[in-house]
Amino acid sequence: xxxxxxxxxxxxxxxxxxxxxxxxxxxxxxxxxxxxxxxxxxxxxxxxxxxxxxxxxxxxxxxxxxxxxxxxxxxxxxxxxxxxxxxxxxxxxxxxxxxxxxxxxxxxxxxxxxxxxxxxxxxxxxxxxxxxxxxxxxxxxxxxxxxxxxxxxxxxxxxxxxxxxxxxxxxxxxxxxxxxxxxxxxxxxxxxxxxxxxxxxxxxxxxxxxxxxxxxxxxxxxxxxxxxxxxxxxxxxx
Amino acid sequence: xxxxxxxxxxxxxxxxxxxxxxxxxxxxxxxxxxxxxxxxxxxxxxxxxxxxxxxxxxxxxxxxxxxxxxxxxxxxxxxxxxxxxxxxxxxxxxxxxxxxxxxxxxxxxxxxxxxxxxxxxxxxxxxxxxxxxxxxxxxxxxxxxxxxxxxxxxxxxxxxxxxxxxxxxxxxxxxxxxxxxxxxxxxxxxxxxxxxxxxxxxxxxxxxxxxxxxxxxxxxxxxxxxxxxxxxxxxxxx
DNA sequence: GCAAAATTTGCGGGTTCCCGCAAGACAAGA
DNA sequence: TCTTGTCTTGCGGGAACCCGCAAATTTTGC
Numbered sequence: 001x002x003x004x005x006x007x008x009x010x011x012x013x014x015x016x017x018x019x020x021x022x023x024x025x026x027x028x029x030x031x032x033x034x035x036x037x038x039x040x041x042x043x044x045x046x047x048x049x050x051x052x053x054x055x056x057x058x059x060x061x062x063x064x065x066x067x068x069x070x071x072x073x074x075x076x077x078x079x080x081x082x083x084x085x086x087x088x089x090x091x092x093x094x095x096x097x098x099x100x101x102x103x104x105x106x107x108x109x110x111x112x113x114x115x116x117x118x119x120x121x122x123x124x125x126x127x128x129x130x131x132x133x134x135x136x137x138x139x140x141x142x143x144x145x146x147x148x149x150x151x152x153x154x155x156x157x158x159x160x161x162x163x164x165x166x167x168x169x170x171x172x173x174x175x176x177x178x179x180x181x182x183x184x185x186x187x188x189x190x191x192x193x194x195x196x197x198x199x200x201x202x203x204x205x206x207x208x209x210x211x212x213x214x215x216x217x218x219x220x221x222x223x224x225x226x227x228x229x230x231x232x233x234x235x236x237x238x
Numbered sequence: 239x240x241x242x243x244x245x246x247x248x249x250x251x252x253x254x255x256x257x258x259x260x261x262x263x264x265x266x267x268x269x270x271x272x273x274x275x276x277x278x279x280x281x282x283x284x285x286x287x288x289x290x291x292x293x294x295x296x297x298x299x300x301x302x303x304x305x306x307x308x309x310x311x312x313x314x315x316x317x318x319x320x321x322x323x324x325x326x327x328x329x330x331x332x333x334x335x336x337x338x339x340x341x342x343x344x345x346x347x348x349x350x351x352x353x354x355x356x357x358x359x360x361x362x363x364x365x366x367x368x369x370x371x372x373x374x375x376x377x378x379x380x381x382x383x384x385x386x387x388x389x390x391x392x393x394x395x396x397x398x399x400x401x402x403x404x405x406x407x408x409x410x411x412x413x414x415x416x417x418x419x420x421x422x423x424x425x426x427x428x429x430x431x432x433x434x435x436x437x438x439x440x441x442x443x444x445x446x447x448x449x450x451x452x453x454x455x456x457x458x459x460x461x462x463x464x465x466x467x468x469x470x471x472x473x474x475x476x
Numbered sequence: 477g478c479a480a481a482a483t484t485t486g487c488g489g490g491t492t493c494c495c496g497c498a499a500g501a502c503a504a505g506a
Numbered sequence: 507t508c509t510t511g512t513c514t515t516g517c518g519g520g521a522a523c524c525c526g527c528a529a530a531t532t533t534t535g536c
Binding site: 419 | 492
Binding site for chain 1: 247249250253321346397398399400401402405441442443444445446447448449450451453454456459460463464467
């Protein structure tokens, strides 16, 4: 059995290495890669079926790497091991998990014990192991109360990238008015109409404010923006 | 001699602890705190004059903590030890360094050797030790070419928070038109007028696009936004 | 298959934004 | 003192945004 570790921080990498050794005696080789790009190459070459990786790496982040790995071998078992449970990350992962794949998502702040359980659970038992806190975010992002639908999320990204309504309409093949409707739903969902303690109406530019609160609430983050920007550029140049 | 370590990642904390022990034999006590808030309290109680800390911690980030520490004792020597050299962080640090204070800024990716040199340089020799890469960012952010002036940066933050031109004008005690002028400068500096490969003019909402590219280029980041939001709220409620 | 519910679209208008133009305000330097 | 340059302010208009209203279309549930 082979395990591939993709993690850019050397300290965390060696910690993970040790944890894998301790939790999985049946594992004979442990490979390491120090960024998403190297990780993809390693995964391809070594045909490793068990991967544990960080999200948020420079060079190429975990979500990108996981996507290409899964695209090549959808039965790969991946354990995500991240510092954060930003909704943007959780959503990002959810978007790329292939049908029926087994994966896990644990936070770096969990105990050694839990990490080991997660490693065994995902790699040996083929269970999906999701940290309690991450699970909480998942639920919340689905709940109709504050959770954004996929349509709303996508338009949020487009707006955040700085596209005009017209550009979005064209991109999404909708009428101008539909785009604006979705925007209104978005504003509604983000509670922009009832921000407390703001004096005269018209303090906020709703469009910008929506992005600001999305960023503050971690519904969006830099990595999601980068992904959107890349997609945008590639769509332009086709 | 006392050294206070403020760092939320346990692995990094113990690594730092060891580095301090190795680099500074004259240091008799090493204290630890696991977030910015605890760090401030520790610094106050222990009267430590030597601090090494991470930026980007949850709970309360390094810049906030450093500011209050320096406010209470401006002669404290602080070594920032961070994963990133985002312009937003560099600028954030620069904003709070008191007159004549000695500090350092090194990246976590530097070698053990350099870290130790930085520790000795800042704490013993009272030198300012700034990583080559960080220095590069500093220079760039000052160069008139792409660098934003303070005025431009501040308006960027206000826009990013979602304020309208009118609100900004009032806040900054300027006329509406002046605010818009600054915005135009900002758009100019960020090269929004010559983005390559975008077809018909009018793909972008300049206001939003400015924030998007600032985020992508790390001129802005989530932590800067949070700071801005806090200031905004406190200004509202005075 | 049909009615209810949700989405999409067009129209119209009020508001805000973006910006060219030009007239004051102020500081630095010949 | 008289430029020269930078910064600020006002005016005006075209474009984009925000949104209520109502009809057309699609989706959903039974």
